[in-house]
Structure formats: C-alpha cells, structure tokens
Amino acid sequence: CFSRNRVLSLMLLDLYMAGNRAVGGATIQSSTSADWFAEKAIDGNRGLQQLHTGCSSTLNETNPWWRLDLRDVYRVSEVVITNRKDCCAEQINGAEIHIGNSLENNGTNNPICAVIPDIPAGESNNYLCDGLEGRYMIIHIPGDWKILTLCEVEVYGYLAENVALWGKTSQSSTYAGSEPEFALDGLLNSWTHTNEQTNPWWRVDLLKVYRVNRVTITNRPSSYSRINGAVIRIGNFLDIYSNTICGVISTLGAGATATFSCGGMVGRYMVVQIPGNLKILTHNSVDSSC
Known part of the structure; x- marks a missing residue:
C-alpha cells in the first residue's frame, strides 16, 4: 500500500477585525488578595475612580502572574496596561508581557512582547507586540516578594482564521479514494494520498490573493518519513x-x-510538493495564517 500522509494547515488572519480582545476572555491569576479578582482587570473599569473594586491583585509571593485566555488564536498588535493610582505604583516595575499558545510554566515560557520598566500611578501605557500570535496573554513579575496589581488590561489584534477551509483543493493524482479535500476535514484518521509518481503535489486554491504569514503541517502517525523533503510554495501561478x-x-x-x-x-495558491521519482504525497490537515 502506498501510504504517505502529508498534512497541510493554513490559517488566515482577518485584518479587518478590531476592538479590545480581552473583553469576553477568561482570566486566572497565581493568587488573589481579598476580593481583587483576576477578572476585574478586564471589566472595562480602569479602576481609577474605584480602585479597590476595579482592579485585580495577587498576594505577596514569588513570581506572581496573571493570565488571559482569549478563547481563540490572535495576532496581537498591542497591549495596554493601566496601573494602580495609589501607594504602590512601582509594584508593576519589571513585569513581562508574554503572548503564545503554551500553558507550560503557567504560560511564562511563551515569547515576550515587552518588559514594563514602570507605569506612572493611574496611567495607561501601550506596548507593541508586532503580531505575536497566541491564545494566551500572560503578565508575570519575576522575583521574590512581588505583588501584581492590574487595574485594566486591553488586548488589540486580529483573529487567526483558517482560510484553507473555504479553498478548493486538487492533487497530482489520487490513490484509493484519498481525496485532496481530506487535508482540510480536521480529522486525524483521514488523509490525502497520491499515487507513486514523479514530483507529486497537493494544492489549495484560496480563491483570492492573501498575504501568507504562516503555514502549519501536521504529519500522519504512520509512514511518517515520506513527508521528508517536501517543499511548501506560495504564489499566484498554476505552474508549481x-x-x-x-x-x-x-x-x-x-x-x-x-x-x-x-x-x-x-x-x-499554496502548494506542497515532493521533488523526485517514485514519490508519494499524503497529508492530513492544512493551516495557513495571513
């Protein structure tokens, strides 16, 4: 059996979506001081008039953190942090803003968008994240005897959307009913499959021109070495x-x-192609981000 599983996953960023993505997210923090709950940092109240009812705060501890689950993957362009206005504005100094998809070490292993040197009491500072992609936004203060207080957190960016799902697929040949659209069905137990041939390829027509930032490939669980050497191409030409x-x-x-x-x-067009003779191309899913 010619079983060669290739997965191509394309996600598109919708550049026309805007607004504060923190609204409607889910929050958690490493500890809670009194009733300064984590969700108060995204309640739309910057806490400047009612500090004790409008801000989140951890206890005094080692490496305190606060985390926001955006409930979907976004390319984050900007984070806005509002600091407390009372006695302890300096407590935010040295805080790190992380963006990513990992929950390892409570999310603090994700890439850093910015480090906050200081924010004056009661003021809001903006931090540019250059499109860092992730579902989670974490604010973390490294060190002992630290307190993390946030009066408001705002996140601005664009939703990552899988544009391949609406695309039209084709491949150089089809083996035993393993159709090209199987790479877009989201199932791990189905895959596309070409015949054994010279330079097999799989292609998705996105139906319009996109600026592609990322392509994600997921390999099949068996015969996995067959994807080795595959080339990913982006362009406007039917000639691969x-x-x-x-x-x-x-x-x-x-x-x-x-x-x-x-x-x-x-x-x-986004194409996955294996150069050479007597090759088989098979894959499981496709994701692309623009």
Whole structure:
C-alpha cells in the first residue's frame, strides 16, 4: 500500500477585525488578595475612580502572574496596561508581557512582547507586540516578594482564521479514494494520498490573493518519513515551480506538527510538493495564517 500522509494547515488572519480582545476572555491569576479578582482587570473599569473594586491583585509571593485566555488564536498588535493610582505604583516595575499558545510554566515560557520598566500611578501605557500570535496573554513579575496589581488590561489584534477551509483543493493524482479535500476535514484518521509518481503535489486554491504569514503541517502517525523533503510554495501561478518557496520539510515525526513562517508571501495558491521519482504525497490537515 502506498501510504504517505502529508498534512497541510493554513490559517488566515482577518485584518479587518478590531476592538479590545480581552473583553469576553477568561482570566486566572497565581493568587488573589481579598476580593481583587483576576477578572476585574478586564471589566472595562480602569479602576481609577474605584480602585479597590476595579482592579485585580495577587498576594505577596514569588513570581506572581496573571493570565488571559482569549478563547481563540490572535495576532496581537498591542497591549495596554493601566496601573494602580495609589501607594504602590512601582509594584508593576519589571513585569513581562508574554503572548503564545503554551500553558507550560503557567504560560511564562511563551515569547515576550515587552518588559514594563514602570507605569506612572493611574496611567495607561501601550506596548507593541508586532503580531505575536497566541491564545494566551500572560503578565508575570519575576522575583521574590512581588505583588501584581492590574487595574485594566486591553488586548488589540486580529483573529487567526483558517482560510484553507473555504479553498478548493486538487492533487497530482489520487490513490484509493484519498481525496485532496481530506487535508482540510480536521480529522486525524483521514488523509490525502497520491499515487507513486514523479514530483507529486497537493494544492489549495484560496480563491483570492492573501498575504501568507504562516503555514502549519501536521504529519500522519504512520509512514511518517515520506513527508521528508517536501517543499511548501506560495504564489499566484498554476505552474508549481513559478511560485516562491516558503519552506522545506526536512524531517517531521509521526503525528507531529511544524510551522513555517512565510513572511507575508503574496499568493492565491499554496502548494506542497515532493521533488523526485517514485514519490508519494499524503497529508492530513492544512493551516495557513495571513
């Protein structure tokens, strides 16, 4: 059986969505001082008139943190933090803003958007995150005997949306009913599959031109080495080789997922192709971010 599982996953950022993404999110913090609950940092009240009822606060502890679950993956452009206006404005000094999809170490292993040197009492400072992508936004103060108080947290960015889901798929050949659209069905127990041939390929027509920032590939759980050497291309040409290479999959483990940065490549088509003779292309899912 020619079983070769290739997964191509494309996610699109909708550049037309705006607004404070913190609203409607879920919050948690490392500890809670009295009734200074985590959710008070996203209640729309910057706490400047009613400090004790409008702000969150941890206890005095080691490495306090506050985390926001945005409930979806966003490319975060900006975070706005409002500091307390009373006795202890300096407590925010040194806080780190993290954005990402990991909950490891309470989310503090995610990339850092910014480090807060200080925020004057009662003021709001803006921090640019340059499109860092993630579901979670974490504010963390490293060190002993620290208190983290937040009177308001605002997050601005754009929703990552899987544009491949609405695309039109095709492949160079089809083996045993393993159709090209199986790469977009979200199922791990189905996959596309070409015949054994020279330079097999799989393509999604996104139906309009996008600026592609990221392509994510998930490999099949068996016969996984067959994806090795696959080339990812983005462009506007039906001729595969006229499109620009985004990345090359050197190796990818069984059932593993890898993300390739395309740096905003412009194109209507995204292609996965394996160069060489007697090759089989098979994949499981596709995700692309613009």
